[in-house]
Amino acid sequence: MAQKTVLRKPKGFIDVYKYKPGEEKDRTHYCPGCGHGIIHKLIAEALEDFDIVEKSIVISPVGCSVFAYYYFDTGNLQVAHGRAPAVGTAVSRANPDSVVISYQGDGDLAAIGGNNILQAANRGENMVVVFVNNAIYGMTGGQMAPTTLTGQKTTTTPYGRNPVTDGYPLQMCELISQLTAPVYVTRTSLHDMPGIRKARAAIRKGIQNAMDRKGFSFVEVLSMCPSGWKMEPVQAQDWIRDRMLERFPTGTFRDSSDEAVRIERPVPVMDPEKVKEILGYESLKTSNLKKNPNALFNKVALRVAGFGGQGIMSTGIALANVGMEYGYKVSWLPSYGPEMRGGTANCSVKVQEETIGAAECTEPNMVIAMNQPSLEKFERILVPDGVLMYNSTLIEVEPTRKDLRVYPIPVTGMADALGDTRVQSMVNVGAFAAITGMFDPGEISGLMSSLFGGKSEKVIQLNEEAVRKGYDYVRENFS
Ligand code: SF4
Incomplete structure (x- = not known):
């Protein structure tokens, strides 16, 4: 005799709840009686x-x-x-x-x-x-x-x-x-x-x-x-x-369902070429910089962290911009503490060959820690053998993990020696270039006018110098 199904799950449901974690794929997560x-x-x-x-x-x-x-x-x-x-x-x-x-x-x-x-x-x-x-x-x-x-x-x-x-x-x-x-x-x-x-x-x-x-x-x-x-x-x-x-x-x-008439709205045009045109994509200046085939890294997931005012965001933005000029896929994602000024801040930066999915670096392979709380917080989430660069001017403790490549660099001290603490971010960029081998400091200098559009020649020169200082420090002390 043919079997007659009296009760069954409506076809609007997935038959077996395969996306639900755990063993119980045949029931919902809701409480009894919900x-x-x-x-x-x-x-x-x-x-x-x-x-x-x-x-x-x-x-x-x-x-x-x-x-x-x-x-x-x-x-x-x-x-x-x-x-x-x-x-x-x-x-x-x-x-x-x-x-x-x-x-x-x-x-x-x-x-x-x-x-x-x-x-x-x-x-x-x-x-x-x-x-x-x-x-x-x-x-x-x-x-x-x-x-x-x-x-x-x-x-x-x-x-x-x-x-x-x-x-x-x-x-x-x-x-x-x-x-x-x-x-x-x-x-x-x-x-x-x-x-x-x-x-x-x-x-x-x-x-x-x-x-x-x-x-x-x-x-x-x-x-x-x-x-x-x-x-x-x-x-x-x-x-x-x-x-x-x-x-x-x-x-x-x-x-008013019976009387209501069908609404016809214009459908937005989602033509990628049109979007590029509207955004001025074609007119974006692109450089002819070549990626370094011998770079130590071709994929960086970086967390830069410190107090507000330590150049955290500008480090991230500069690295993303330079990476873009080299033809990498890049992303920059800021994250601020609740304080307006002087609080903690960090950003995620990705520089890589492949298309980027999530912009947040939850498992970074590199961290730049500009103060001690940031070192303590982000050292923990670095992948094994990751790079930990920290600001040794302000951080006196040693990192606790032994499975990392550690670069103590007196970033604030070098910026101060140049006469302006604000160039810490460019010292970071130079150090990053030396550690990863991804960027050339001379080529970064060539990008300064676009990174600091509208700034005086003096400011541009100071920042070029900061990049060079960070780069040279790494080459002289860690090679
Ligand atoms: S019973 Fe209340 S708490 Fe439980 S799943 Fe339903 S709505 Fe949520």
Whole structure:
């Protein structure tokens, strides 16, 4: 007898959750009784029934559903906190045939992403936003969210949310329905089966609108967070019914889906040649510098670190620029401490033959440490046999690791001897050139007018001299 499948996973889901780490590839990461699983299923069923798995892009937020991409067999993007509607805008504009589903929780959508959602709704971007409202920050341990109820206890409102100090719970459907552009704005709830059926219908209508390019649909779903609320799953459903519905009544706030006409927007031209033209790429001056075939390195992942004001960023920028002139692929990524001045700063610099993926150097093969805290911090992340160059004028301790190539160089002292501490960055550039063999100091001098465009001849000469000092010091002391 032929086997009849009664229950099965909708085809909107990946059959085996292969992207999920660990052994349990057959279940989600959500807590027992969490509403996310139900909402995911309603979406996945719709994707299958509408036959749009292939053309759909699900945008995952930051929050408990950050890993939604483990589950949906669609195109997936995981984006920065609150930015799903902005990324959704880009996707739907660049590829109008795609069906964009922006999946967001209350912290992501109504707090940090509050402006993003309002602007996307106001533009009538073609997407459906599924807004999961569980009145709390679940992932981070149950803090107050914008939708936390008055009087509700959370880890940050242990005596209950007090409107005098914490404001009132934000009603996003009510807010968004004040705008002109949205076509469909509705609130549903998972507190019982009729509620789940209504959520199913609402999600389908929003997805249908996105398929028909009718613009912006907003489907709020009141959802259980048993862990954050410290309740049993059934209690959590009852709590939605007894407490949440009063502040967040279900119902449809706007529905012009039937009358809405298909929106046709100009599709941006993504012609690489045109982009180069707009950026003035062709007119960029390129030098004829040749890479040194005998260089010790042809791939550097460098971290430069020190106090603000020690030329950290300018060292990185100069090295990236010089590397570019030699025809290397380069990147420079700054990272500042919270202080405005005098705090710690570091930057990642990559100089290599191949195309660069991530710009951050998490496992550098070279570190330039300009002060002691930087040496202590970044020595640890150097790869074995990596190069540790440090400013011996200010750092009196020895590095602890024995598996590194160590270059103590009195960078500040040499810059001071030249009469200007600010040229420390160029001493670094010269030392780098000598250690790696990648650049020639004479050729760097030839680039000075472009590195220091607009500066006086005196400044340029001083910096040339600093490069030469750093270079010579390494050659004389470490060869
Ligand atoms: S913390 Fe809450 S929202 Fe997050 S997975 Fe657990 S139950 Fe779901």
